[in-house]
Amino acid sequence: MTPEDLHALAKFLSSANPQTLESSALQQFLLLRGAVAALQDDGSHQAAAFLAQAAADCPIPETRALALQALGLMASQGSPDALRQLFDLYFTWGSPDTAQQIITRGLIHPDPQAQNAFAFLTQPPDQWASQPQAYTALTAFYRQAEPAVQKHLLQAAKNYHLSPWIWIVTIAASPDQPEAYADILNHGYPTLNGELRALFLAVLSEHIQKGSQPAADALAALFLRFDDPQALQTAVTLKAAPSDSLQRALFFFLSGQWAEYERVDFNHTLLTSLYESASPALRRRILAQSRTSGHIEWLNPAGAVRPRWLSELSPADWQAAVQSLAQSDRTADLWKLILVSPPTESVRILDVLRSLQWQPPNAEDRGFYSQLLTLAGDCLKTPFTLPQPRRLKGLEAVVSSLLFEPSGKHLIVGTAASAIHFFDIPHWDLQGQVILAPTRPIRTLAVNTQGSYLAAAGGDNAVHIFRLDNFQLAKSITGHTNLIRGLAIAADERTLYSAGFDGTVRAWRFPVGGELWQAAPGDQEITALHCSAQGDLLITTGSLGKLHVWGAADGQMLWELSAHDGPITALALSPSSAAAVTAGRDSRLCIWNYASGRSLNQFSLSSETGRATCLVHHPTASAVFMGDDRGQITCWNPTNGQALLPALTSHSKTVLAAAISPDGRFLVTSGMEGALLAWDLELFLLTHQNLEQLTPAALPRVQSLLTAAARPTERVWLSYVLEILRRRQKYEIELGSAVIQAGEFDIQL
Known part of the structure; x- marks a missing residue:
């Protein structure tokens, strides 16, 4: 303010005559400042709202600052209306000056959820997230907030790289849009902490209770993809299940809901079809549930086409397959397995064939078989161990x-x-x-x-x-x-x-x-x-x-x-x-x-x-x-x-x-x-x-290892592997598409 302005003010105060204020700028300054002071003195709900409006959109920066200071002073003096207006102003516009008023004056919002949201916007993410149930409170506040406030919160979450929380609140707002669930199911769920997982399950539960099938599909997917026990418990409680018939049958089977499973897949067609196209990990999970529960009838349905796999067989699977083939007197199939199974398994298969007194039907195979019996017998007498280090x-x-x-x-x-x-x-x-x-x-x-x-x-x-x-x-x-x-x-x-x-x-x-x-x-x-x-x-x-x-x-x-x-x-x-x-x-x-x-x-x-x-x-x-x-x-x-x-x-x-x-x-x-x-x-x-799994280069490599081997154990096992590889190389074409039915599964050679 200039010396001339000060003299004009003194003259105005002495005379109380507005005409003494010749400067229009000074008149405007006094009017705006007086308006702010009058609203502050009034202290009503409406006055606080007008001050907040002035702090947000008055075209004169000095007046905006005055209105903001007035709101802060009123709030610090106990005005609940000014306090709420001040927080609402920050939530909507995100002004650093507004945040500074709140922080400097030590103001606390009476609503814990709103106070948590303010902390989210103003504190380092790690500090905010360390508070109990921080994400839960933020989500509750977000879902009740105005669109402008939601936009402010989402932008902050993006800046903090909090994609999982963004996915959850997006799903909360779009319960019937399947694409809204894709990000968290395809990329994010394993990374969620305990609170975010519980929050996601709560959002899904809310939508399911309102009849959302996409939410039910997502909940079931958490169990099917990630074997999540909390998701399963929630799904069973809410009687939620996938809409897709294949996934529905799989869900009921893996969750042990046998009555529901029988209703949707009484002849096991769906489960068998899904198993055939499943990943190795899912196949193992289905088999484990079958063995644990005793529900193995689907493994041998009359006329069903069963899946074919070899590379995923565990030692227990090999043992079960060999036992099934031996009990069925399917010695020819056991003979085929010799050329594809791990040598540690094939020596046991040969021992089974020896005990059954089996002989190959043609002379050429009999010579090879006799040679393998001798080598396999030596291997069984000489348990495999590593070469000296x-x-x-x-x-x-x-x-x-x-x-x-x-x-x-x-x-x-x-x-x-x-x-x-x-x-x-x-x-x-x-x-x-x-x-x-x-x-x-x-x-x-x-x-x-x-x-x-x-x-x-x-x-x-x-x-x-x-x-x-x-x-x-x-x-x-x-x-x-x-x-x-x-x-x-x-x-x-x-x-x-x-x-x-x-x-x-x-x-x-x-x-x-x-x-x-x-x-x-x-x-x-x-x-x-x-x-x-x-x-x-x-x-x-x-x-x-x-x-x-x-x-x-x-x-x-x-x-x-x-x-x-x-x-x-x-x-x-x-x-x-x-x-x-x-x-x-x-x-x-x-x-x-x-x-x-x-x-x-x-x-x-x-x-x-x-x-x-x-x-x-x-x-x-x-x-x-x-x-x-x-x-x-x-x-x-x-x-x-x-x-x-x-x-x-x-x-x-x-x-x-x-x-x-x-x-x-x-x-x-x-x-x-x-x-x-x-x-x-x-x-x-x-x-x-x-x-x-071996390439053609394995044969000369095994020959080289055998030549260099000094220990009897190494020579015995390498000799056995070498003979099988020679046989495989000679008859590789004949092994192409053979399928051996072996109890619980078919083995594709």
Whole structure:
């Protein structure tokens, strides 16, 4: 305000004559300011509304600011109307000045849902999401809000990358649009935390009770796709089922609703048709439900065409198929299986044929059969075991951690003496490069997908990140207060995860550091951490015997599973499915579906097996290798708990670490006695996989291996495999389309 304006005001106040205000601008200023002051003094509901309108759309910025300040002062003095108008103003327009008035004056909305929405719009997402039932309150507020407010909330959610919540509120507004459910079903559901899952189920339940069939289809899909027990319970309670006849039959069958299943598929036509076109995972699930429930009548309907499959047969399936064929005296079909089944299974088939005193009908086959009987008999007398391992030399310190870099060209070795070494593959030469970490021992390692950064953790409770182009320390990240027991780097290479004995799981910006979020499963030490193959979930195990599943994006706990009686000492994930394998001090091996939170199986280990210290899942075979505190390495089939190898006893003390190369060719183990051993798994894979999976190049390779083999065990098994491969090569065309009916399923050769 100019000196002239001040004199004019003084003259006006002395005379009370408006004509003394010669400046039109000054007149306007006084009128607007007086109007704001008058509305503030009035303090009524209508006055608060007029002030809010002025703060929103008055063309003069100074007046907008005055109106906003007046609203803030009225609200701080206890006016409920001004308080609501102030919050509504922010929810509609999102003005930072309005938010500042609310925050600076410490104003709280009387409606907890509205206050939660304000926090959502003004606080960092992680801070807001840490509040109990934050998403639930936000959704309730959103659904009652005006369109302009909804638009503001959706834009904020997009900025925060909260796609799952956007999907849920979109579905809440569009209950009868099937396409609205697609994103969350196809991409998002496994990543939802517990609150978002419950919220999604609540929205579906609400729509189903109002008669929405798309919502019922979506609810059933959660059970069919993800084996979600909460979705199943909700569907059964609401009597919801899919509209599609095939999915309806499958839903009733897998959920054990037998009366409903019989009504829609009394002759099992739908289930049989669906099974024939199903994925291997779904086939296994259907068969498991059949065997568990005893409803196996659909497997042999008169005249039905049954599905044909070979590559997905488990050892238990092979045993059942062979038993069925033998009981039916279908020896010719057993003979056909010799050329396609895994050698470990075909030697048993030959033993069955021997016990049945069967002979091939033509002379040429009889000669080959006689030769195979002899070789198979030798194999059965000489149980398969791995060749002696190669001892890697050049290290003085005990190896405490192992990791193959993603390309499989190098083995990374962390030692108890703070040094990190590198061996080249497959020559196993110790490389000259050495990383000297500022801590010891090196307990856990992680490398990014590009192989450019290595993360290591040891005894100083910090994560150290090294560049692999120059082997120099790039960053040290602190925050943990006890030993770190697990590291993982996200596939997008933007996040590093860590967990340890301080009971916390933490996410850090990678590779620069900076904590993104922190979570704790309760009063227990964390003993292991792994990231799912898709990168959306984290799996941890703890000292109280529990397995936890977390959303990798936000650290929200999805599942807490009571796994073992006592500490879990080892954890491994399947690279090809959502299966986790755990082992603990209770001498049990447990298998879990970490995406659905369900227990798949558990097995008691023999008394000859020590306590597990490490686990690693083979990348292509159905096999888990376990090291124990007695220095033994055992190999198990995770589907049935069957031991695939005799115990390997080359270590004399506790096995500290194990790793398998990305191609599955090599297993490397380290022991407390100081040995670092490389095991060649090539012969193991040759004898445990279906021979139909082998390429023509396998024949000369097996010949080469046989020539070089020194141990009788290797020579016996390689000789057997070689003869079958020669026969396959000679008669490959004749094997093309044969189908063998074997009890529960047909086997396509």
